[in-house]
Amino acid sequence: MECDITTRDGFMRRLAPLADQVVGVARRMVDASDDADDVIQSALAAAWAHRLRYVEGTNFRAWIFRFVVHEAWNANRRRSRSRVRRIEDDDVPDGSFWARLDADLAYRELLEDPAALYERLDQRLSGAIRRIGDEERAVLLLRAVAGLTCAEIAAALEVPKGTVMARLFRARIKIRERLAAVADDAPIGRAGR
């Protein structure tokens, strides 16, 4: 039986299994790592303040991540290091994106031997994640770290599922471009030049 989140104890018990995901998403979402603790605290305070609006039986994870993501966006805006870059929802990459990426030698090397890069991934991945837009980053982290489905992410961010899929697509492409660049410390696209 689910805990009653309107009580302090129930709220904390419901959150406990999500510690890794909530903290992980918040830490990856913020532009400045110093903001992570404040983001988590503000998100939980906001969720607690809105607990009576939560409809029991609906997706608690999607509900709680709504606050985490929005607080992270607010923190990033305050920092002004990363503006939310609005992208038209129909701006979905077409097949040519894949063709360009696929033709890139570094990307093929990345696919052929990813293990060789893993040692360098940890440092570079954090940078790569932070350089993609806030909205795409949120979708990617909710998928990869929080393990939400596209439908759950759509509910958390209150956007259509198609928008989530388009953002996820773009985020993955960008991550691969950046990781491919790590493969030879050169900008991607050299194969076509």
Place this chain on the structure above:
Amino acid sequence: MRCQEARQFIWPYLDSDLDDRTIFLITRHLEDCPSCAAFFAREGALEREIGARLRATGGDEDAALARALARAVSPPGRWRRRLAVTVAVAAAIVALVATLVFLPDRQGDSPLPDLVAVAAADYRKLIAGAMGPEVGGDEPAAVSDFFRQRLGIDVALEPLAADGTAWQVDGARLCHLGRARVGLLILRHGGAPVSLFLVPVAEVVKFPGARAVAAGRPRFEVPGGHGVIGFGDDGRLHCAIGDVSPETLEGLLVAMN
């Protein structure tokens, strides 16, 4: 299905986020195409590795969450006291600022301090460019329609002031004077800005005592000009503020009847 089509769907496929028919078509393609099958396998491995790296924890997540929860859900006594002090100081500052902003410059002379003070504040915003019209004055019919549709009031203005100078209509907008929703006609008289606030009958009750004092069209001094208030024949309350003489403003109120 061709290779390019299949690859386009690789991530929804790996995420199990496709309809059954597309999954079937891709699966069949992968059975027939070793190149795509290998590509899907490698991409899947890369995606899993990226996910694992992103999920890698610092080992302190439980403690971080507990810390945040303790502060967010149950502030300790000292934190709560600090919050109370902060709120009290903020409230005092807000009250002080509100008093300075909304008090009329000559409160003792003003029988309708609320109305005049907030109207004068909006007038200053207009002059400073911090507020603009919602509908322009190029089309007089559009201004009339605006007031009729948004406030249910008919506004007709004599084209000339009593001194023969033409009233130039710059536009119109809605605004709030205190809790009252009022119309604002933005005018010029010989180049001088004039604001005419039109308080619908239903909103007049939000200015207690107005009916008793405004019948005589009292005049006020406001920063940057003068103000006059008075009732129209239909029971509407008018407040004119502008950088013109009180007589001109009074003439405007008469013209609005």
